[in-house]
Amino acid sequence: MSIKKASSALISVFHKDGLEPIIKKFQELGITIYSTGGTEKFIKDLGVEVVPVEDVTSYPSILGGRVKTLHPKVFGGILNRQDNESDVAQLEEFEIPQLDIVIVDLYPFEKTVASGAPEQDIIEKIDIGGISLIRAAAKNFKDVLCVSSMEDYSDFLNVISEGNGSTSLEDRKRFAAKSFNVSSHYDTAIFNYFNKNHDIAALKISETDGKVLRYGENPHQKGFFFGDFDAMFDKLHGKELSYNNLLDVDAAVNLMLEFKNDEPTFAILKHNNACGLAQRSTLHQAYVDALAGDPVSAFGGVLISNKEIDKATAEEIHKLFCEVVIAPSYSDDALEILKGKKNRIILIQNEVKMPEMTVRTCLNGILLQEKDHRTDSLEDLQYVTESKPSKQDLEDLIFASKLCKHTKSNTIVIAKNKQLCASGTGQTSRVDALNQAIHKAKSFNFDLKGAVMASDAFFPFPDCVEIANKSGISSVIQPGGSIKDKLSIDYCNENSVSMVMTGTRHFKH
Numbered sequence: 170m171s172i173k174k175a176s177s178a179l180i181s182v183f184h185k186d187g188l189e190p191i192i193k194k195f196q197e198l199g200i201t202i203y204s205t206g207g208t209e210k211f212i213k214d215l216g217v218e219v220v221p222v223e224d225v226t227s228y229p230s231i232l233g234g235r236v237k238t239l240h241p242k243v244f245g246g247i248l249n250r251q252d253n254e255s256d257v258a259q260l261e262e263f264e265i266p267q268l269d270i271v272i273v274d275l276y277p278f279e280k281t282v283a284s285g286a287p288e289q290d291i292i293e294k295i296d297i298g299g300i301s302l303i304r305a306a307a308k309n310f311k312d313v314l315c316v317s318s319m320e321d322y323s324d325f326l327n328v329i330s331e332g333n334g335s336t337s338l339e340d341r342k343r344f345a346a347k348s349f350n351v352s353s354h355y356d357t358a359i360f361n362y363f364n365k366n367h368d369i370a371a372l373k374i375s376e377t378d379g380k381v382l383r384y385g386e387n388p389h390q391k392g393f394f395f396g397d398f399d400a401m402f403d404k405l406h407g408k409e410l411s412y413n414n415l416l417d418v419d420a421a422v423n424l425m426l427e428f429k430n431d432e433p434t435f436a437i438l439k440h441n442n443a444c445g446l447a448q449r450s451t452l453h454q455a456y457v458d459a460l461a462g463d464p465v466s467a468f469g470g471v472l473i474s475n476k477e478i479d480k481a482t483a484e485e486i487h488k489l490f491c492e493v494v495i496a497p498s499y500s501d502d503a504l505e506i507l508k509g510k511k512n513r514i515i516l517i518q519n520e521v522k523m524p525e526m527t528v529r530t531c532l533n534g535i536l537l538q539e540k541d542h543r544t545d546s547l548e549d550l551q552y553v554t555e556s557k558p559s560k561q562d563l564e565d566l567i568f569a570s571k572l573c574k575h576t577k578s579n580t581i582v583i584a585k586n587k588q589l590c591a592s593g594t595g596q597t598s599r600v601d602a603l604n605q606a607i608h609k610a611k612s613f614n615f616d617l618k619g620a621v622m623a624s625d626a627f628f629p630f631p632d633c634v635e636i637a638n639k640s641g642i643s644s645v646i647q648p649g650g651s652i653k654d655k656l657s658i659d660y661c662n663e664n665s666v667s668m669v670m671t672g673t674r675h676f677k678h
C-alpha cells in the first residue's frame with residue numbers, strides 16, 4: 170500500500186526547537202507517542218500523553234544514557250514488514266508495537282569538535298542509538314517515515330497535516346533519502362576526525378549545503394557549489410554569483426590572505442590571476458595603483474581589499490565595470506556608491522576556517538594535497554650574489570613572491586615599490602613568461618629600472634636573469650635548486666644584479 174495511516178510515532182531528539190507543533194498535531198490526530206529521557210519530559214510538560222520506551226522494553230536506560238532504545242522491541246517495531254505475515258505474527262507474539270513514524274536527530278558531533286572540546290566530550294557525542302534508529306526507519310521507508318533533522322520539522326508537519334495522518338510512499342522515500350544524507354554526513358565527520366592526520370589513505374568528503382548555479386564554466390555545462398557560502402560572506406548587493414565568479418573569488422581570497430595584516434592593499438583579479446596589486450599608505454591610492462597595473466584586464470574583474478572600503482575608494486571603483494567587490498567592511502557612503510550598479514556583487518568577507526587541503530578530479534580519480542601554506546619571508550632568504558638587495562628591494566621581493574605563489578605556472582612577476590608592474594602567467598616556458606611580463610609592463614608605461622622579479626621555480630639557465638637585467642630589473646627572488654644555479658649567479662655577479670633564493674618552489678598548476 171502506498172498510502173499509510175500513522176497510528177504511532179517514536180520521538181527521541183537532541184534538538185527540540187520546532188518540535189511542539191508536531192507533538193500537538195499528533196495529539197490532534199490521535200497518534201500514540203513513544204519517547205525517552207529529555208524528550209519524554211518535554212512532551213509531558215506540554216500536557217501531551219506519552220508512553221515511555223522503558224514501558225515497552227521493560228528495560229531502563231542504562232550506562233548513563235548510552236543505551237536507551239537499542240532493543241528488539243524498538244527495532245522490531247520499526248523494521249517489520251507489514252505485508253509480511255511472519256513479521257506481523259512476531260509483533261503479536263512478542264507484544265511489539267508498530268512504529269509508523271520515527272523522529273530522531275543526532276548528537277552535535279561536528280559542533281562539539283569545532284568548539285575545541287576535550288576528546289572525551291567529543292567521543293560522547295558519537296551517537297549510537299540515534300544513528301541506528303535513523304538507518305532502520307529509512308531502510309523500511311515502505312512502512313515508516315523517518316524525520317532525521319530539525320530542519321525537516323516544517324516539511325514533515327505539512328505532510329502529516331495535509332494527509333490527515335497519512336503519508337505517501339513518495340514522501341516516505343523522500344524523507345528516507347534525507348535521512349541517509351544525514352547519516353552518511355555524520356559518519357564522514359567522525360571518520361575525518363579520527364583520520365585527521367590522513368594515516369589511512371582514504372578520502373571522504375561530505376557537503377550538505379548545496380546550491381545549483383546558473384551553469385558551469387560555459388552555458389552548456391551544469392554547475393553546482395557545495396559549501397557554506399553564507400558563513401564566509403555577507404552578500405550585500407548584486408546578482409547571483411556564477412561558477413566563474415566563485416573561482417575568481419576563491420583566488421582573490423587566497424591571495425589577500427597573504428596581505429591580511431599588512432598596510433592597505435588592493436588587488437584586481439581576472440581569470441584567477443591578479444592583473445593589479447598595490448600596497449600603499451591609503452586604500453584609495455592602493456586601488457588607483459592596482460588599477461594602473463592593467464586597466465584593460467581590470468574590466469569585468471574581481472576586486473578585493475584588506476581594509477574597509479571608504480568613500481574616496483568607492484568613487485574610483487564605481488568608474489570601473491567590475492563583477493565583484495570584496496572587503497572586510499564598507500563605510501555607509503561607500504556602500505551607497507557601490508550599490509549604484511544593480512548587478513555589482515558586494516561581499517563582506519567574514520573570518521572562517523579555511524580548508525587545509527585542496528581537492529580536484531584527475532583522470533578517473535581524485536588528487537588531494539595540503540594547501541601551500543608556506544609564505545616566503547626575509548628569514549628564508551639566502552643571499553647568493555655579491556650584490557645585496559636594498560631594504561626597498563627586499564620589501565618588493567617579498568611582495569612579488571607572495572603574488573607569484575598565487576599566479577598560474579609558469580609565472581614571472583615584476584614589481585616595483587610594492588606595485589605589480591606585470592606578470593607572465595601560465596606559460597609553457599619561463600622565458601616566455603618573462604617576455605610576456607616585460608612586454609605588458611612596458612605597454613602600460615612602467616619604468617622597470619630598479620624593479621624586482623619573482624619566479625615560481627628555479628632558472629635552469631641564465632637566460633631569464635639576462636633578459637631581466639637588460640630590461641632594467643635589478644633584483645631577483647627565486648627558489649634555487651637547479652644543478653646550474655651557478656650560471657645564473659655568475660651572470661648576476663658580472664652585471665651587479667642582486668639575487669636571493671628561498672629554497673621553496675611555488676608551482677600552481
